[in-house]
Amino acid sequence: DGGITQSPKYLFRKEGQNVTLSCEQNLNHDAMYWYRQDPGQGLRLIYYSQIVNDFQKGDIAEGYSVSREKKESFPLTVTSAQKNPTAFYLCASSAVSYEQYFGPGTRLTVT
Amino acid sequence: GQQLNQSPQSMFIQEGEDVSMNCTSSSIFNTWLWYKQDPGEGPVLLIALYKAGELTSNGRLTAQFGITRKDSFLNISASIPSDVGIYFCALIQGAQKLVFGQGTRLTINP
Numbered sequence: 423d424g425g426i427t428q429s430p431k432y433l434f435r436k437e438g439q440n441v442t443l444s445c446e447q448n449l450n451h452d453a454m455y456w457y458r459q460d461p462g463q464g465l466r467l468i469y470y471s472q473i474v475n476d477f478q479k480g481d482i483a484e485g486y487s488v489s490r491e492k493k494e495s496f497p498l499t500v501t502s503a504q505k506n507p508t509a510f511y512l513c514a515s516s517a518v519s520y521e522q523y524f525g526p527g528t529r530l531t532v533t
Numbered sequence: 534g535q536q537l538n539q540s541p542q543s544m545f546i547q548e549g550e551d552v553s554m555n556c557t558s559s560s561i562f563n564t565w566l567w568y569k570q571d572p573g574e575g576p577v578l579l580i581a582l583y584k585a586g587e588l589t590s591n592g593r594l595t596a597q598f599g600i601t602r603k604d605s606f607l608n609i610s611a612s613i614p615s616d617v618g619i620y621f622c623a624l625i626q627g628a629q630k631l632v633f634g635q636g637t638r639l640t641i642n643p
Contacts, residue, residue, distance in 0.1 A: 426575075428575075455631075462636075463635065463636075464621060464633035464634055464635045464636055465576070465621070465631075465633045466633075467630055467631070470630065480630070510573075512575050512576070514575075514631075520564055520581075520625045521566065521578055521581050522566075522578070522631055523578060524568075524575030524576050524577070525575050526574055526575050527573070527574065527575045529573070
């Protein structure tokens with residue numbers, strides 16, 4: 423079955439700790455994206471990658487880091503520098519058609 | 534940045550009613566996408582529009598790309614309980630970046 427997987431579904435961390443969210447796709451898509459969604463809000467772009475070993479900052483990249491060592495994987499690290507990390511994080515991928523397909527999301531709670 | 538206005542913010546309707554929502558942008562774009570998000574899940578792509586004036590259907594859903602290229606609407610006919618969720622419009626803004634509207638939350642009374 424082709425698709426995008428994100429794990430875990432729920433994640434809890436203490437303030438001051440870095441945490442890495444996983445995103446894997448087997449759609450053979452070149453581009454991958456990370457979005458953040460806050461309650462009652464739309465999605466905001468954190469980072470995106472159009473090709474392996476290359477990525478660009480989105481609109482709200484501060485306090486986040488990514489890597490793209492493999493085509494299938496685009497992990498997101500939420501660092502302790504992110505001032506308000508509690509949110510719903512969504513990963514997406516796309517081929518050249520620009521239509522982005524989303525994973526099921528990871529809800530991160532930092533206390 | 535790009536201004537994308539989606540309305541209404543929420544809708545409360547009876548099962549069987551038709552629904553209409555729309556999005557407007559401050560600039561001209563070449564692609565409109567419509568997504569639906571169920572609670573606690575990722576958005577699912579419903580319809581993609583690539584040409585001004587294009588009218589596309591997906592079952593009970595119909596979407597149109599405005600002739601001015603600055604707006605789009607989504608209609609749902611004969612709503613059913615599983616239509617409940619949040620509907621987002623989105624634009625592609627250079628380098629495949631999506632800009633999302635704020636969403637329309639649809640609630641259906643049986």
